[in-house]
Amino acid sequence: MALETIQIQEKLNQIFGENVSNYNQEKDIFSFEVTADTITSVILFLKNDPELRFHFLTDLCGVHYPDNEVNRQFVVVYHLHNWYENKRIKIKAFISGENPQINTISNIFLSSNWMERETFDFYGIDFIGHPQLKRILNMDEMISFPMRKEFPMEDSGRTDKDDRFFGRTTDNY
Amino acid sequence: MSELLLPPEHRYAKRIKEQQNEDGSELSILNLGPTHPATHGIFQNILLMDGERILEAEPTIGYIHRAFEKIAENRPFYQVTPLTDRMNYCSSPINNMGWWMTLEKLLDIEVPKRAQYLRVIVMELARIADHIICNSILGVDTGAYTGFLYVFQFREKIYEIYEEICGARLTTNMGRIGGFERDWSPEAFKKLDIFLAEFPAAWQEFENLFVRNRIFIDRTVNVGAISAEKAMAYGFTGPNLRGSGVDYDVRVAQPYSSYEDFDFIVPVGKSGDTYDRFCVRNAEVWESLSIIRQALDKMPEGNDFHADVPDYYLPPKEDVYTSMESLIYHFKIVMGEVPVPVAEIYHPVEGGNGELGFYLVTDGSRTAYRLHFRRPCFIYYQAYPEMIKGALLSDAIVILSSLNVIAGELDA
Amino acid sequence: MKFGCLISEIQYIMSNSKVNMVEPPEGVVGEGFFATKLNDVVGMARANSLWPLPFATSCCGIEFMATMASHYDLARFGSERVSFSPRQADMLMVMGTISKKMAPILRQVYEQMAEPRWVIAVGACASSGGIFDTYSVLQGIDKVIPVDVYVSGCPPRPEQIVDGVMKLQELVKSESVRRRSSPEYQQLLASYNIK
Structure with missing residues (x-):
């Protein structure tokens, strides 16, 4: 019997109640929100429950919404996959923009180790309990978190590219 | 000696001090990379070694971090394909097509059957090209240069087919929303036929050179073995996972671009060692060839090469000059005035190295709000330190080679 | 005889x-x-045995592989031996994006090479940063080391890489044996802060 989304929803509702919300089907992926405090237990439950069996972490990444209210400015997105039933789900956990913190899941999925480091590198999201939370792609000396919307794409210190020729100034003269 | 290489507070320095071998030898540190020739890319590993045996490895990556995801947030959708090209540059068409399919899923566009089959053909060609590189370089790393020289000629043949299709060799930037930018020329099909006729014999010979080769077997069997459980925990996908015996393949699990129409098997290994990974890739090349033949046989009549979606597909240039409607569409597409829904999409394809996923968040504007690439290399490379623990230094090179870690994909 | x-x-x-x-x-x-003239003989000898040091970081490296392989065969131009040790190489071929994290390493490799040494920047990324005008990418390797020949393309075709090598050969042939000890050259290195 195929795993129905309603089944997932009921199970989660039964155990976590208010902490899991906003269930909806986005194209082919069933998606819901989880409060940041319960993320570890929800994922552990999804992984170990004999019916749900979401045993594979496909992806983990962050998104920045600077225009949201303060405690919903960052979101960590988890994609889980159940290979037995071939079912994908997406979990979102919103966290505060002032002090972005969330518990690590690197003790549940080994693969999340570097993905969390990457998210930290890009957004400065602190994964509490991560064994080695330091920058992975950028240099250790870097102080900005480049994927946050307020940081520009280009390096401001570069000298060889004239912004006027790239249509990047408001008044081209 | 070791104080020169590492600061004394480093964890290796402490271990070297503590460990006393009976014969008076001491542990040493070896810096492998970032420009080591045998790593085919730039990764650094600081190895703690006891003689020739690796005790521990500390990987550093990010040496060609190019900020793809940041660029993608600042460019219109159709300017993201050149970025995907440069991710896994050994098999760019798969990345291109994966990106277009993500957009098609977002915009609910149905691609005509013929265009889907053409996509399948080019994706399978890309897979062959990818596996040619991986397997022949694995040969070079075990000391067999001949295989590399021999099969690389056929990579050139694949490049020539790409050139007929899109004009570029390596970074193809192929396809558009809804299909291809132009129909395939008869020359492309002719070159494809020649390739299909000539390549199998060469690949068979390549296989014969390695599969029962004593030296090759000695160098690869039981080297870098990883169990299926461990591989799944580390997020392995693609040929590396199948080498461990798990038959997960996105083409079968979530068929895209009409893969369900074709009859192919998913080759799996058993022990997950370097030899199995090599054999899985070898077998996949045969499957890819069979898929290409099936696609050519089943190719629907006609000359549909793109979906009829004037909102997103650029009209032919002649029409832009002569018809009002085309001019308006052209203008709208180029200026980015196309309707894009606010949505979140995840689309996976089976890339050369595993599940290549595109997680796209849109806000209705002409650029992506957030685009995250699920890069298979990045995820499975974290298992490398564990895989080489206890192995010889020369094995570490072979294991890295058999994992086929592409630096561009690793660092994005 | x-x-x-x-x-x-x-x-x-x-x-x-x-x-x-x-x-x-x-x-x-x-x-x-x-x-x-001694210049001519030395130039001829140097130009026809340029040992490349492939500093391949990304896509262009794959095209370099094609250049070295049987079809294009760079060995025809005296570059048979690919030297992965900077000490024995004459020609540093920088292929691919050089990020800011990588720049000090590139510089170190250049410093380890013995004189005379030449540099080819292969591809748009090495020449100017290419399409990656971002916070993490060095906008052209000539920010950290002097470059002799630039090869355009993203990635350049193997023919273009071969053409770049031939252009360099022309340079090498006509180079004075005294150039490397000339004050102008010392000044050039000093401007890059290379000792």
């Missing part, structure tokens, strides 16, 4: 076989001697 005879004999062989040999430099040929 007399040297003059040897040259005429070589010319005879050249005209009758597919073996392609380099023209001797301009000079005076007589019985038992051949007089020419």
